[in-house]
Amino acid sequence: MKDTKENPSVPFLIGKKIILRPLVEKDINKKYLCWINDREVTKYMETGVFPTTLKELNDYYNRIKNSKTDVIFAICDKKTKKHIGNIKLGGINWIHRFANLGIMIGDKNYWGRGYGQEACKLLLEYAFKRLNINKITLGVYSNHKRAIKTYKKVGFVIEGRIKGIFYIDGKFLDHIIMGIAQKEYIKKYGNF
Helix, strand or coil: CCCCCCCCCCCCEECCCEEEEECCHHHCCHHHHHHHCCHHHHCCCCCCCCCCCHHHHHHHHHHHHCCCCCEEEEEEECCCCCEEEEEEEEEEECCCCEEEEEEEECCHHHCCCCHHHHHHHHHHHHHHHHCCCCEEEEEEECCCHHHHHHHHHHCCEEEEEEEEEEEECCEEEEEEEEEEEHHHHHHHHCCC
16 A cells, blocks of 8 residues: 555545545554553454554554555544544455455544444445455454444344454453455445
8 A cells, every 4th residue: 555645634435424544654653552552442453462562563554555465544534534543454365356354443532433334334345346355354252242233234244153262351252253245245235
């Protein structure tokens, strides 16, 4: 993904409440670092187990921006242009046309207000219409009910479960695998 240093606020995808724009170097800052190191934000993520430094965050950004198999966007409030989180289409397999979705709303003031749902919907539209991806999957902890509900609202269905693989707060939890295919997306939202 190209770095948009000239004007990082230029939207790439526009929704009702948010814009998705390229994540740029300017976004790799103390605010983002606080999100990554906040246990409440990362509780249901693979990151956050060990402390992250600004250098590690910069290294991650540099890997992603030069990747041919990952696309990451900054999720920004449409009115204020405030960066509130990120959404990623990762591990894109260009031959078999599948990818994995990952999302983080880092700014807790935006939790539970539909921003994640809208970001997922915009990313699905981009993946299916513009990239011609056939299948998008994601993984979610079985006790993360709010996320599962959000993913179902945008069209994901539960396709599998790995029992007792995640250890969170003294309990072993299941890993729920969810997915949506391009044809299911078209059935739900219409042809393109």
